[in-house]
Amino acid sequence: MEIEILCTKLIKPCLPTPPHLQRYKLSFFDQISEKEHVPIVLFYANNNNFFNTSTINERIEQSLSKILTHVYPAAGRYDKDECSILCLDQGVSYTKAKVNCKLYNFLEKSRKDLSLAALFCPHVNKYIDKTNLMVSPIVTAQVTEFECGGLAVSLSFSHPAMDGFSDFKFLFELARVCKMETPIENIKFLSFNLGNIFPTRDISRLFKSTFDRVIEKDIIVKRFIVREAAMSRLRKKCIDEARGALDFQPSRIEIITAILWRAFIESTFQ
Template sequence: MEMEIISREIIKPSSPTPPHLKNFPLSFIDHITFRNYVPLLFFYDDTKVCDQTSKISHLKNSLSQILSIYYPFAGRFKDQVSIECNDQGVSFLVANIGTKLSTILQNPNQNLLNPLFPDELQWKTANWSESILAIQINCFACGRIVISVCACHKIIDASTAFNFVNDWAEINREKQKSKSILSILPYNALYAGGTIFPRATFPIFPEVEFVKHEAIVCKRFVFEASKIKLLKGMMVNSHSNPVKNPTRVEVVTALIYKCAVSALGLNFKTTSLRMAVDLRRRMVPPLLDKSVGNLVWFLFVINPELHDVVCKIREGLCEFCEIYPKKFGGKEKDLSFILECLKQVTTNSNAENQSLIIYASWCRFPMYEADFGWGKPIWVTTSACPARNAIVLMDTRDGDGIEALVNMEQNDMVIFQRHVELCQYASLNPSIIANDSN
């Protein structure tokens, strides 16, 4: 795929960060989170004839505006526990792609997706002095645009990243109508993890290590709504252990777990799931959805039996919600409990556990709401993750299906992708349907 970087610049906030906000403290969760860049791709199938130069000019202007609200993203890490909000800005690249978007949409493999990210930053570790956010605007010969975002995980979790892109899109869309930024996003305070979960007097723990493997391959499996409905029916009507009202995520997770354990040659009794749980709506009272930072913690579903995966997830999540949100914040905040949690996570982070499946669901995040004025994206995805046995679930565009990105060592993936039940319910890397063939 022919590609040329035609411009590279730093976009700074439209207004300087006030002196009293120059130091941005990280939360006790942020300070142990790794600094790897989380990659996102937003594909737009705008069929209207439009000047790409004008689009890019609007994008730069609106990005500058939104950075005055998300001001820490334009700063630099001062150390492991704070950001210096010095308005140094974020990386902004523009690339010309000498082909049509359909080349990628017909066969969306990693070799075609990887060049769309800025400076190949996907999942790389950010240096302390590097840009917290990097963006690349990919302009295709057919006139379409793909926006890629690499966001440093130390301050930006998946929810934060999608909210940021949506707010950027809203400013870009409404600024074209000459509306004021304050009328578009009428808030001037950043609801940050450091305020919600202050690090207080805790010692500085080592960052959780992001263990990379060179031999990892990523495959995309799409579960259509009709197939998910069949999976739900199978669980509801199970004679051994029927499940009441299973969710999309539960049934897809259970199937992938079953197929993964088989492919990896593991035992159901000794294989665990590690799930990232968003704390925002589980806190008492619930946090604002747009709270910034890593507002997640980990649920370990220990050794679930084959037919008990959904029940174990539900039981574990129920217990999790009864304990962690209360002890992490609010009236029942327990500093000794938090300290022990930090010790456990950072102590065990470097240990390789081949009997652990790492799982995160981005379903129900507003990933398909980012309308920059050209319509909503036709596809949102991420890149291959070089972590062993890591699974990310994302919504399909219609909101009813699920796309699962599964990362495994190559030999394991060969067995996994051929599993009979997986093939019965999921399609391997189907084409993305656009408005036309351009």
């Protein structure tokens, strides 16, 4: 399986960021987080030619440009102090690629080796310099087309600028805008004010730099499977322990997330 890079370019917000928003201060919690990129890969089958692959890239690019108008820090670059982002519409890195296999065949292979999914992450391109945060894009994207017309859409987010919740919110809004062709004025997004609530601090005496400029870390992919029977038992146990406090049926994601967080909290205080 070989991935061929067709082109790489910068996607910029379709409207310029206003002057009063051109410096985004990171919060204290962002400041001490690992300065690593967190990739997400989504796979889309083109069943019965549901979408036209000749125009889908153009639509994704346009939707990304619209979203960046609202998520202006994502199109910026870290300032030299690494405690703020200069939101001067420098853009996100966008790569188009193709792979010499069908999506179905890839999914069959990935059942035995889930790490194959990492091949579709936008690891290296001409805009990324891992030794210099001030010139590297905060968000990188790659759209890879399979021989069958299916797509692998991958985005990678710099962790201090965007946490897990904002990553998924970004993806959700991008998909909605791409599908519905939502106009810019109707896009809803988060407010970027955490730096006002938890201001940056001088951490030079507390921590060493969290960015490792020498050691390059490999992406580790793991898969956790929870059977339906076990999920049903967990859901029943959650409802029973809540003793009427829950006024909704928790989803699978909510249950698993709650269990993981409880385990994390308990291990922290042991």
